[in-house]
Amino acid sequence: MDRLHQIAERFAAAAPACDYWTLRLVDEESDHLAVRQGVVEPSALGASLGAMVTLVVGGGVGYGATSDLSPAGLRAAADQALGWAACHARLGLFDAAYYPRSALRADYRGPVAEPWEAMRLPDKLHLLQEANQALALDERIVDWSAWLAYRRVQQLLVTSDGGQVAQVWTYVSPGLVAVANAGSQTQRRHGGGADWSQQGGLERIGAAGLLADAPRVAEEAIALLTAPECPRDTRDLILTPGQMVLQIHESIGHPLELDRILGDERNYAGTSFVTPEMFGTYRYGSDLLNVTFDPTVPGELVSGAADDDGTPSRREYLIRNGVLERPLGGVLSQSRSGLPGTANARACAWDRPPIDRMANINLEPGEGTLDELIAGVELGILMDTNRSWSIDDSRNKFQFGCELGRLIIDGELRGLVRNPGYRGISAEFWRRLDGVGGPATREVRGVQNCGKGEPNQSVYVGHATPPARFRSVAVFGGGE
Amino acid sequence: MNQDAFYSLSEQLCAGLRGDEHLFCSLDAESSDFVRLNCNRIRQAGAVRSAVLGLNLINGARQAEASCDLSGELEQDLTLARGLLARLRERLAHVPDDPYLNYSTEPSVSDCRVGETPPDAGAAVADLLTAAAGLDLVGIWASGEISTGLASSIGHRHWHAGTSFNLDWSTYLESDKAVKASYSGLTWEPRVLAEKLAAMRQGLAVMARPARVITPGRYRAYLAPAAVAELMNMLAWGSFDLKSHRTRQTPLLKLVRGERSFNPRVTIREEQDRGLTPAFTGDGFIQPGRVTLIDQGRFGHCLVDARDAKEYGERVNAAGGSPASVGLDPGELAPADVLARLDTGLWIGNLWYCNWSDPNDARVTGMTRFGTWWVEQGRIEAPVKVMRFDDSLYHLLGDRLEGLTTERDLLMDPQTYEGRSTESALLPGVLVGGIELAL
Numbered sequence: 001m002d003r004l005h006q007i008a009e010r011f012a013a014a015a016p017a018c019d020y021w022t023l024r025l026v027d028e029e030s031d032h033l034a035v036r037q038g039v040v041e042p043s044a045l046g047a048s049l050g051a052m053v054t055l056v057v058g059g060g061v062g063y064g065a066t067s068d069l070s071p072a073g074l075r076a077a078a079d080q081a082l083g084w085a086a087c088h089a090r091l092g093l094f095d096a097a098y099y100p101r102s103a104l105r106a107d108y109r110g111p112v113a114e115p116w117e118a119m120r121l122p123d124k125l126h127l128l129q130e131a132n133q134a135l136a137l138d139e140r141i142v143d144w145s146a147w148l149a150y151r152r153v154q155q156l157l158v159t160s161d162g163g164q165v166a167q168v169w170t171y172v173s174p175g176l177v178a179v180a181n182a183g184s185q186t187q188r189r190h191g192g193g194a195d196w197s198q199q200g201g202l203e204r205i206g207a208a209g210l211l212a213d214a215p216r217v218a219e220e221a222i223a224l225l226t227a228p229e230c231p232r233d234t235r236d237l238i239l240t241p242g243q244m245v246l247q248i249h250e251s252i253g254h255p256l257e258l259d260r261i262l263g264d265e266r267n268y269a270g271t272s273f274v275t276p277e278m279f280g281t282y283r284y285g286s287d288l289l290n291v292t293f294d295p296t297v298p299g300e301l302v303s304g305a306a307d308d309d310g311t312p313s314r315r316e317y318l319i320r321n322g323v324l325e326r327p328l329g330g331v332l333s334q335s336r337s338g339l340p341g342t343a344n345a346r347a348c349a350w351d352r353p354p355i356d357r358m359a360n361i362n363l364e365p366g367e368g369t370l371d372e373l374i375a376g377v378e379l380g381i382l383m384d385t386n387r388s389w390s391i392d393d394s395r396n397k398f399q400f401g402c403e404l405g406r407l408i409i410d411g412e413l414r415g416l417v418r419n420p421g422y423r424g425i426s427a428e429f430w431r432r433l434d435g436v437g438g439p440a441t442r443e444v445r446g447v448q449n450c451g452k453g454e455p456n457q458s459v460y461v462g463h464a465t466p467p468a469r470f471r472s473v474a475v476f477g478g479g480e
Numbered sequence: 481m482n483q484d485a486f487y488s489l490s491e492q493l494c495a496g497l498r499g500d501e502h503l504f505c506s507l508d509a510e511s512s513d514f515v516r517l518n519c520n521r522i523r524q525a526g527a528v529r530s531a532v533l534g535l536n537l538i539n540g541a542r543q544a545e546a547s548c549d550l551s552g553e554l555e556q557d558l559t560l561a562r563g564l565l566a567r568l569r570e571r572l573a574h575v576p577d578d579p580y581l582n583y584s585t586e587p588s589v590s591d592c593r594v595g596e597t598p599p600d601a602g603a604a605v606a607d608l609l610t611a612a613a614g615l616d617l618v619g620i621w622a623s624g625e626i627s628t629g630l631a632s633s634i635g636h637r638h639w640h641a642g643t644s645f646n647l648d649w650s651t652y653l654e655s656d657k658a659v660k661a662s663y664s665g666l667t668w669e670p671r672v673l674a675e676k677l678a679a680m681r682q683g684l685a686v687m688a689r690p691a692r693v694i695t696p697g698r699y700r701a702y703l704a705p706a707a708v709a710e711l712m713n714m715l716a717w718g719s720f721d722l723k724s725h726r727t728r729q730t731p732l733l734k735l736v737r738g739e740r741s742f743n744p745r746v747t748i749r750e751e752q753d754r755g756l757t758p759a760f761t762g763d764g765f766i767q768p769g770r771v772t773l774i775d776q777g778r779f780g781h782c783l784v785d786a787r788d789a790k791e792y793g794e795r796v797n798a799a800g801g802s803p804a805s806v807g808l809d810p811g812e813l814a815p816a817d818v819l820a821r822l823d824t825g826l827w828i829g830n831l832w833y834c835n836w837s838d839p840n841d842a843r844v845t846g847m848t849r850f851g852t853w854w855v856e857q858g859r860i861e862a863p864v865k866v867m868r869f870d871d872s873l874y875h876l877l878g879d880r881l882e883g884l885t886t887e888r889d890l891l892m893d894p895q896t897y898e899g900r901s902t903e904s905a906l907l908p909g910v911l912v913g914g915i916e917l918a919l
Binding site for chain 1: 512513514515516518519521522523524525526527528529530531532536543544545546547548549550551552553556560564567568571574575576578579580602605606609616618619620622648649650652655656658660723727728729733734737739832833834835836837838839840841843845846847849866867868870872874875895896897900918919
């Protein structure tokens with residue numbers, strides 16, 4: 001971070017003449033280790049360092065991004081930003097007076113109990129080899145691998161108003177996959193943390209159960225080969241946190257993004273069935289539906305001090321007791337729309353500008369255990385681990401598939417079913433919610449590949465959620 | 481970063497190698513302007529200058545990789561890259577031999593440049609906004625130079641640079657009633673833009689008619705090339721790479737096993753000789769100009785990158801496992817006859833957000849989007865509310881395929897996730913006897 005401060009000081013000392021500027025410096029390091037079928041794959045170290053200069057001048061705003069952090073390089077980026085600000089002033093959608101200004105001074109350093117460097121490379125590879133051995137149960141397992149990914153992001157945002165926000169996020173992401181095959185039927189099962197990302201250090205390996213999970217992952221992949229297809233009918237549905245993450249993400253998170261509602265995303269990620277007049281009155285789901293924007297959950301993927309505009313992060317209700325309260329929109333979108341919002345203007349890297357993104361979007365816990373949710377189902381399916389996702393551009397008509405399903409009959413879990421999927425309409429689906437697990441069932445998870453924006457950006461998004469139960473959902477299995 | 485600077489950096493890095501070490505250096509650089517548009521105004525505009533150096537250090541049968549952003553200042557970049565090389569060298573002491581290490585040991589040289597001076601982005605966008613006056617236009621302008629380089633201690637020197645623009649946009653009537661277009665290429669021609677905008681205005685006139693609500697079920701349909709591109713994107717997702725075949729993960733497993741087939745009209749190729757993507761791989765191999773992936777309805781050849789080639793004893797024919805320049809052969813259906821042959825059904829302009837619904841049966845789900853019309857007795861009648869399809873490619877490209885158009889569209893990929901894409905697709909429209917709508 002010291003290096004970033006030095007660069008920022010140099011830039012500030014020779015900052016261009018303008019109404020307002022920000023400099024966002026991002027320093028990333030990464031490492032990726034994988035062992036597939038007992039063979040160590042080429043490891044990949046990564047180092048990225050760059051800056052985005054944003055200038056507000058004369059009613060326009062523009063940006064310039066560069067990996068040349070010399071005074072001349074930053075000056076060139078500022079010149080480009082200046083040129084685009086002039087163009088924006090003539091042809092812009094909004095007056096740059098709307099552009100958020102920040103004087104916030106804040107720091108955030110994510111939780112790390114055991115740093116990535118605390119384990120030697122041979123020990124990491126040995127761990128992955130052990131996981132590989134546990135995955136290779138028999139000849140029906142036709143492919144298998146285990147991995148460890150490390151990413152550390154240091155970001156410094158400085159502004160001409162005296163703002164200075166320094167944040168450090170660290171992620172260690174383990175994972176496993178086993179692929180089983182018999183004839184023309186192939187089934188994949190993930191585990192060991194593959195869909196259970198959090199901030200943290202090496203302690204994430206044990207918490208995610210990298211080694212302990214391997215036998216289950218392989219056994220379930222094999223068992224799915226001979227499991228019957230998921231039935232095709234309408235019945236009750238219980239989603240584990242592993243699938244709830246996706247359900248919340250696609251049918252609550254995205255529709256509430258204010259830039260979608262304002263039309264910015266219509267050409268790519270899409271619009272939203274949510275319209276401005278719905279906030280405050282619209283019944284999004286049953287009374288059990290309570291959804292928060294919560295940057296304060298320890299270890300959740302996007303917990304932090306502020307967004308990339310320098311707006312301080314704080315917890316907000318988006319949906320309370322089923323009623324829509326607040327969209328996901330940063331200060332700029334709030335100004336453009338006249339609606340309240342959240343601190344969620346985020347960029348994926350130094351070379352992309354902030355836009356409205358999800359951060360941590362969480363389903364608040366209800367009551368009871370997973371067993372109690374199951375006990376309340378006469379005929380249903382439990383589905384776990386997302387494998388397929390598709391939803392319309394208004395975020396309404398969705399169809400999702402999972403890796404594994406289990407029949408529920410008379411309140412008890414029964415056998416596996418393969419290729420389980422379900423479909424519905426967001427605006428109706430959440431009203432079928434009639435059970436949300438209690439605090440003890442909540443899992444802090446997220447996704448690492450949320451895509452959006454023009455130019456495109458892929459970001460991490462946190463979702464903490466219990467399992468949940470939905471009544472009368474259209475489910476189906478595989479086959480042509 | 482230009483070619484000379486990259487080669488100079490690589491040579492100085494290679495000069496510091498020890499013993500039997502080899503080094504492959506790659507460069508992915510771009511100098512791009514991005515202008516985001518909404519309501520026919522500029523929403524967000526800026527410029528990105530980036531250069532990423534890739535390193536693969538090899539010693540005997542061991543290898544390790546790294547990457548870093550370059551500043552463009554030689555001494556500073558050398559210091560950074562040498563630091564990474566030192567870490568890789570240290571790492572090689574702790575990794576085992578890699579049985580699948582595979583790189584070209586034959587020096588080779590190439591230099592390919594496409595496109596000339598790009599249009600001035602600010603002027604082009606201003607022209608666009610003027611020409612689109614009165615339209616609710618939303619989308620993205622991206623332009624500038626994209627460079628890819630490879631240099632090695634063995635003697636590889638390869639360079640591919642392209643200067644292009646890609647305007648990807650849609651115009652809205654209301655809510656989700658919209659039509660979409662794209663205009664990309666090497667030379668900006670206002671006449672082409674004007675033609676596309678005129679066609680969009682015609683499309684919006686149809687969109688203004690009351691939307692037809694249809695129920696789930698099977699419908700005859702014509703898929704325009706942009707819609708076919710989404711199906712090709714699905715096939716690109718794990719269908720052709722050799723590893724997915726040998727580990728029986730390809731969604732085309734039943735095709736490969738001879739249990740199912742595509743229509744004999746379907747021939748799909750990787751057409752690297754289109755020239756928009758580099759011919760060289762990161763390991764120094766040169767790709768063939770064409771690889772036939774699906775040959776008259778039956779599986780042809782896999783795409784084989786260097787690592788898979790070593791693992792499974794095949795020849796390298798690709799930089800990766802997904803087509804980057806896919807082509808679907810044209811057919812015999814004249815574009816002027818499409819509506820008459822469709823008779824009554826759906827004219828689908830775009831598909832969107834596709835995913836495998838059941839990969840074992842090549843079953844895909846996704847949405848209709850943008851200009852999708854209801855056609856009755858060969859006449860476009862009304863726009864159709866967005867619908868979800870869920871159907872197998874063994875039907876859509878198999879037993880229900882009735883024709884492919886004689887004309888094909890060259891579609892340049894507008895994606896910019898890991899920098900501006902250079903991928904493209906050359907595709908006809910497809911007439912099908914039925915597509916299954918589920919929701």
